[in-house]
Amino acid sequence: MYLRPTNLAAALDAVAQMSACVLAGGTDFYPSLGEKWPSAPVVDITAIRELKGIICGQDYFRIGGMTTWSELLETPLPPGFDALKAAAREIGGAQIQNRGTIGGNLCNASPAADSVPPLLALDAEVELISRAGTRRLPLADFIVGNRKTLRRADEILSCVIIPRTLENARSVFLKLGARRYLVISIAMVAVVVALDEHRLIRHARIAVGSCSARAQRVRELEAALVGVPADSRLQALVSPQHLHCLSPIDDVRATAAYRRDAVLVIVRRALDTCVGYS
Ligand SMILES: Cc1cc2nc3c(=O)[nH]c(=O)nc-3n(C[C@H](O)[C@H](O)[C@H](O)COP(=O)(O)OP(=O)(O)OC[C@H]3O[C@@H](n4cnc5c(N)ncnc54)[C@H](O)[C@@H]3O)c2cc1C
Numbered sequence: 001m002y003l004r005p006t007n008l009a010a011a012l013d014a015v016a017q018m019s020a021c022v023l024a025g026g027t028d029f030y031p032s033l034g035e036k037w038p039s040a041p042v043v044d045i046t047a048i049r050e051l052k053g054i055i056c057g058q059d060y061f062r063i064g065g066m067t068t069w070s071e072l073l074e075t076p077l078p079p080g081f082d083a084l085k086a087a088a089r090e091i092g093g094a095q096i097q098n099r100g101t102i103g104g105n106l107c108n109a110s111p112a113a114d115s116v117p118p119l120l121a122l123d124a125e126v127e128l129i130s131r132a133g134t135r136r137l138p139l140a141d142f143i144v145g146n147r148k149t150l151r152r153a154d155e156i157l158s159c160v161i162i163p164r165t166l167e168n169a170r171s172v173f174l175k176l177g178a179r180r181y182l183v184i185s186i187a188m189v190a191v192v193v194a195l196d197e198h199r200l201i202r203h204a205r206i207a208v209g210s211c212s213a214r215a216q217r218v219r220e221l222e223a224a225l226v227g228v229p230a231d232s233r234l235q236a237l238v239s240p241q242h243l244h245c246l247s248p249i250d251d252v253r254a255t256a257a258y259r260r261d262a263v264l265v266i267v268r269r270a271l272d273t274c275v276g277y278s
Contacts, residue, residue, distance in 0.1 A: 051064045121205040193230070
């Protein structure tokens, strides 16, 4: 059975009563089925207006779960979102960006999902809605492993909530793949840095993807950077020990050892780019 409701209440009824699976842009949904048919009814949420668009509130940005990467790229956003926009530009090609959504990327929870590091670096939360009510979770808690989230089957990810605290910070996203475009990442990093009037680092948030079962913040490095001058010596401050929390694996794209080496280079490069030294 295939349903395409135009309001959220009808979609929530379908997931609750029929255990329907959610279909957004379908760019992960269909490839994951392979040759198979869906094993449950499908509720297509692409016609639900409440789930689309970006709103700037007093304290938060609210990005609807059905917002596509192209829509995000077309929306004027402050520099703190530059890393998220850079990630959006790297998600497949134009056709994928026109269909693929932020909600789909997060619910699919691939370790290589490009939006996760920039959203972690922005302290994003997700809002999940069901007939039982609404709950909010930090993104860092929502994704619990490789393609595993805390979403219950009766919940729809309604929006991503981003505090405006670092909206004017500088931000950079770097992705390393086997080729430049249309590639799943070997390693990626998002950096958000706010400087004070003396060009000392006031806040640093750094998140790494594709180097553990889920992307994660590297908090020891973040702490080590606070108060440090944002100059050409920054690179040297980043050591392998700071990236100890990562647990890269060998897979078809790269070995764990290569990932460990590569991530150190891209973290240093992203920091330099972020503070304007490369
Ligand atoms: C050729 C190609 C290249 C790609 N390249 C990249 C890339 O470079 N980087 C990258 O990160 N990804 C890439 N992807 C993956 C994909 O495009 C993205 O993850 C996209 O954002 C998924 O969004 P979607 O709307 O298509 O999700 P869907 O495929 O519709 O859904 C994905 C999963 O999330 C669930 N879901 C979707 N929305 C919701 C919601 N609001 N609430 C609850 N559950 C929901 C679905 O049930 C499904 O399990 C690529 C895919 C293809 C086919």
